[in-house]
Amino acid sequence: MLVYLHRVRDYGQPHPPPSQSLPLLGRLRLGPGHERWGRRALEAGLLNAAGADWLALLQRAEVTSIRGTEIHLEGVEEVFSRRSKLGERRPQVWRCSPVDYAGMQVLVVQLRRRGEKLPPAALELSATRPLLACLSLCNGHVRRGGKSEAHLVQPGTTTWLGVLYAARMTRIEERGLVIAGEEHVYPRRGRSYEAFPQSWWCRPAPPGLPDAGIHPDRESWITGTEIA
Numbered sequence: 673m674l675v676y677l678h679r680v681r682d683y684g685q686p687h688p689p690p691s692q693s694l695p696l697l698g699r700l701r702l703g704p705g706h707e708r709w710g711r712r713a714l715e716a717g718l719l720n721a722a723g724a725d726w727l728a729l730l731q732r733a734e735v736t737s738i739r740g741t742e743i744h745l746e747g748v749e750e751v752f753s754r755r756s757k758l759g760e761r762r763p764q765v766w767r768c769s770p771v772d773y774a775g776m777q778v779l780v781v782q783l784r785r786r787g788e789k790l791p792p793a794a795l796e797l798s799a800t801r802p803l804l805a806c807l808s809l810c811n812g813h814v815r816r817g818g819k820s821e822a823h824l825v826q827p828g829t830t831t832w833l834g835v836l837y838a839a840r841m842t843r844i845e846e847r848g849l850v851i852a853g854e855e856h857v858y859p860r861r862g863r864s865y866e867a868f869p870q871s872w873w874c875r876p877a878p879p880g881l882p883d884a885g886i887h888p889d890r891e892s893w894i895t896g897t898e899i900a
Contacts, residue, residue, distance in 0.1 A: 673700045673770055673844055673876075675743070677718055677728065680765035691704070698727045700768055702745075702844035710781030710834070714842070716745050717767070722769035730764060735841035736820070737774060738809035743768040765893055769875075776807045776873040777827055778848070786857065804877055805833050809841070809851070822851045836870060 676695040697815035698718040705715030709731050711826035717726055725743060737744045749764040770776070779802035783790060805824035824834035836853030843850040855870035 673846070674698070674848070675700045675718075675770050678767040678769075679728075681763060696727050697721055699846070700743075700770075700844055702733060702735070702841060702849070705733070712774055716747060716844075728766075730763075730766060735809060737806060738822075743770065746809075777805045777877040778805060778825060779792040779877050780801070780807075781873045783850075783871040783873055784869060786866075787870075799873075802875075803833060807874055809839060816818055820853075822853060824872075830849065834872075836872065837867075842871075848873060850874075 674697070676697055677700070677715060678695050696718060698720050701717045701719065702714055705713040709715075709809075711831040714733045714764040718726065718728040720727055727747075729896065730749060732832055733745050733747035737745060737747050741765075745766040745768065747764060747784060749865050751762055752762045754839060763825060781795075781799050781802050783795065785794075803824065804827065806827050808823045808825070810823070819838045821882040822834075822839035823832060825831065826833050834855075838854035839851055842852050843847060850871055850873055852869070852871045854867050856867055858865045
């Protein structure tokens with residue numbers, strides 16, 4: 673994913689406002705980090721536009737929000753001095769503005785059904801019928817512990833098409849991004865629900881894609897559920 677990156681902190685302290693500092697232009701990657709940071713730790717990196725050299729690295733990375741066309745990541749940077757091989761660890765926040773995402777409109781494919789991973793044949797079929805939506809990631813309601821939630825909204829409206837609770841971004845690469853979390857499946861009648869693990873694969877939506885590109889079964893996405 674090609675982005676403009678602003679560092680919010682400078683050596684652990686608040687950085688000058690973005691308008692007073694030049695951003696880095698590069699390709700954002702997010703994936704498993706080195707084992708010394710923990711088994712589930714993620715690493716975010718920014719490669720130059722050609723994808724050949726690293727411009728910045730963020731350990732223990734976590735995507736804290738997606739608002740409009742901006743992605744916020746928090747983590748730890750290692751700052752090395754000229755006289756020492758040991759790096760000093762300092763908190764850092766990245767603000768990334770994707771170049772190739774139009775208003776964060778994405779094509780979304782569910783990777784699980786009722787908690788179970790889709791078999792290859794079903795996944796291949798699902799990938800041919802993605803859901804067109806606007807993606808956002810924000811803090812959830814306090815009654816759910818304030819954990820992050822991923823929301824899908826129908827473009828041009830306020831209609832919710834999907835929700836992932838306790839959501840976290842697990843991967844960012846050229847083909848798109850993956851968000852994992854918990855979906856709530858409601859019966860046709862009643863307010864109780866079942867909770868299942870779910871993952872979304874989201875890739876940039878081509879500009880000007882008509883509403884006909886929306887998954888024909890989009891009703892099953894409303895309120896983040898699959899109707900049982």
